[in-house]
Amino acid sequence: MIKKSKSTAMPSDTHEKFNELSAILKQTQHLWKPVAFHDVGIGWLNCLPELAERLLSFDLAQIERLHFDPEPLIESLQGYIPELTRLHLLSQLPGTSSRALALVDPRVHAGVPGKKWAQVQAFCAGIGATTSPVLDYCAGKAHLGFYIEQSLNVPVVSLEWQADLVAHANERALRENRRLNAQHVDVMSEACQRYFEGQPHVVALHACGGLHERLLSLCISQQTPKIHLAPCCYHKRSKEHYLPYSKKGKENDLLLNKSDLHTAVMETVTASASQVRQRKALQTMRLGFDLIQRDVLLHEAFLPLPSMPLSWSRMNFEAFCRHWAKAKNIPLPIAIDWSDYWHRAEQRFHQVSALDLVRALFRRPLEIWLNMDKALWLEEHGYEVSLSTFCERKVSPRNILLQATR
Structure with a gap:
């Protein structure tokens, strides 16, 4: 059961809460902005x-547990960071008031991974009842769309840019006689705007940074009556710096860059033990190469490498x-003591x-700040907005549900 925040200890006004959260994040930015992986001297x-x-x-085992479980981490370090207790309180959200999960045809979730299916069900339960046609934005394989079509008994249009996923969803809808129509469209293009006409109920489960920002812009311009959004991957956007959307956000500008935005989602609870080992091996090799390039080039600048699949962890x-x-x-020297560099x-x-545990303390506060900025922006355009959690953290740490109605 998701624990609800104690409203008696929270600022009653959204603007007041946002201002206080902004002030603490500004005051502590020397702790959460440095990235230990990049900076030798923090x-x-x-x-x-x-x-x-x-x-x-x-030790590494303790560090791993603390990275995955924020409550003991906060308890362990709150004595060293005075602002931490208040920051943690300001980051609490109530659980969503949701209806019972609907029973649907088992074919709807055939082949859907367990945690993904749990996320779909919890998100849909948070939507509640609706009679409007639903627009599923950045639909992927349309798992959410098919579940909504059956459980809420409304037609669904799913927007997706990968043509093979669109074709697969439409074939499935035809085969199972479902009222789901998948459309192949780049949601960042002007062509996307026409799908927001007609006042659909817009939903998006784990839409990444630039994509969910675009979604809210479209909803505001088309005066979409109802929005349910679970944001994700705030750093995945074209622009390097985040420019706040709300008036209050602009007044309390934190000057966030992509690295800061990535801090908000550096947490994961879905990785297997094998994936954790692979990531450790890959990160250790990256750090080893960074040590070598610093010694060879005689400088202290971090050299970023592109993202690599976990399969690279098996490389020598x-x-x-x-x-x-x-x-x-x-140019590498002829003689390199590889075992010394590995050690x-x-x-x-x-x-x-170990040092990155400090940055981990600010993951949720930064994520709350980003979502409050969007919520205040929507309020400025006539929406009633609420922020809550639609599932437990163990199902997905990206569990914030932004609900907006006008």
């Missing part, structure tokens, strides 16, 4: 040596470094993981 280490000592006392450390040295035009990389991984 500024706050000298200011808070006892905090650093506490973090580095954790030397082969990994030689590949990226060639790709980045870095140093493992030590660096432990240090990075």
Whole structure:
């Protein structure tokens, strides 16, 4: 059962809460802006040596548990960061008042991963009843759309840019005689706007940063009567810096960049033990290569590498470094002590993981701030807006539901 926040301890006014959250985030940005993976020397280490000592006392198993479970992490570190208790309180959201889950044809969830299906059901339960046609934005495989069509008994139009997923959804709808029509469209294009005409009930489950920002812009321009949105991946957007949308957000501008936005979603609870091991190996190799390039180029600048699939974790450390040295035009010396660099990389991984626990404390507050900015923006355009959680964190840490009605 999702615990609801204690309203008696919270600011009664949304603007007041947003202002207080903004003030604390500004005051503590020296703690959450530095990225330990990139910065060898983090500024706050000298200011808070006892905090650093506490973090580095954790072994890797403890660090891993604390990254995945914010409550013990907050309890462990609140004595070192005075603002943490209030920040945590300001980041609480009530659970969504939802109806019972509908029973549907088992074919609806055939082949859908368990946690994905649980997310779909919980999100749909948070919608409640509707009689309007539904527009499913960034629908993917249309799992949500098919469930809504059956459980709420309304026609659904699903928007998706991957043509194969659109074709598959339409074939399935025809085969199962479902009132779902998938449309192949780039939601960032002008062609998308016509689907918002006719006042549909718009839904989006885990729409990424630039995509859900575009969605809300379209809804405002078309005066969409009802919106249910679960945002995700705030950093996946074309522009490097986040420009607040609401008047209050502009007044309390935090000057967030993509790295800051990524902090809000650096948490995951769905990775398997195998994936965790692969990520550790891959990150250790990246850190090892970074140590080498700093020594070779005689500088202290972090060298970013592109995203890599977890399969790269199976690569030999030397082969990994030689590949990226060639790709980045870095001349490697003939003699390299690979075992020494690997040992140093493992030590660096432990240090990075420990220090990054501080940034982890600010994941949820930053995510709440971003969603409150959108909520206030919608209110400025005549919407009644609420923020809540539609599922438990273990089902998905991206569990914020933005509901807007006009």
